[in-house]
Amino acid sequence: DAKTTQPPSMDCAEGRAANLPCNHSTISGNEYVYWYRQIHSQGPQYIIHGLKNNETNEMASLIITEDRKSSTLILPHATLRDTAVYYCIVRVARDDKIIFGKGTRLHILP
Amino acid sequence: GAGVSQSPSNKVTEKGKDVELRCDPISGHTALYWYRQSLGQGLEFLIYFQGNSAPDKSGLPSDRFSAERTGGSVSTLTIQRTQQEDSAVYLCASSLGKGWNTGELFFGEGSRLTVL
Numbered sequence: 001d002a003k004t005t006q007p008p009s010m011d012c013a014e015g016r017a018a019n020l021p022c023n024h025s026t027i028s029g030n031e032y033v034y035w036y037r038q039i040h041s042q043g044p045q046y047i048i049h050g051l052k053n054n055e056t057n058e059m060a061s062l063i064i065t066e067d068r069k070s071s072t073l074i075l076p077h078a079t080l081r082d083t084a085v086y087y088c089i090v091r092v093a094r095d096d097k098i099i100f101g102k103g104t105r106l107h108i109l110p
Numbered sequence: 111g112a113g114v115s116q117s118p119s120n121k122v123t124e125k126g127k128d129v130e131l132r133c134d135p136i137s138g139h140t141a142l143y144w145y146r147q148s149l150g151q152g153l154e155f156l157i158y159f160q161g162n163s164a165p166d167k168s169g170l171p172s173d174r175f176s177a178e179r180t181g182g183s184v185s186t187l188t189i190q191r192t193q194q195e196d197s198a199v200y201l202c203a204s205s206l207g208k209g210w211n212t213g214e215l216f217f218g219e220g221s222r223l224t225v226l
Binding site: 032034036038042043044045046049085087089091097098099100101102103 | 143145152153155158166201203213214215216217218219220
């Protein structure tokens with residue numbers, strides 16, 4: 001059963017920030033939020049994850065709402081190479097399996 | 111090698127034949143996953159190995175599918191009596207079993223299986 005809800009597709013202009021939403025309204029206190037992306041014909045690539053606090057790395061930022069029921073992945077300056085399917089995943093514990101949902105297909109427009 | 115290695119990269123077989131797909135995880139990674147991805151579809155979880163624990167086989171679609179992991183390293187996914195609906199890309203991933211980032215999976219390039 002999917003624990004997350006994402007829009008099936010989104011468009012973003014090149015150079016602008018891409019904000020990808022994810023709802024996880026049934027998330028529990030010990031569940032982590034992970035983001036992956038899959039560029040066409042490649043294996044998925046880890047982007048970022050978080051528990052409660054906002055996180056930032058060289059690829060993206062993850063904003064988690066205070067009630068943890070939703071999060072947003074931010075790609076600050078989208079490029080054409082960011083065109084991919086983005087997956088938001090909720091994982092129960094460190095040794096739990098990782099299940100991918102349907103994700104959001106992000107189109108970066110030139 | 112530095113990454114997850116899968117073989118063969120491509121496999122064409124006839125319906126009813128058995129196939130074996132191999133995965134060499136990153137050295138030191140205790141967690142290993144198998145997924146499959148049919149054309150235009152999402153990733154379907156198949157099986158998960160974590161250290162010495164019993165594998166989570168909840169995603170295997172039928173008893174024709176099995177997987178083993180020898181010595182906590184190399185894994186083999188076996189499909190018996192292949193069917194056309196088994197045609198897909200089979201992806202292997204590994205991750206560290208401990209620490210903050212156990213959910214960072216490293217994927218191989220996949221094995222593309224075509225059943226004629």
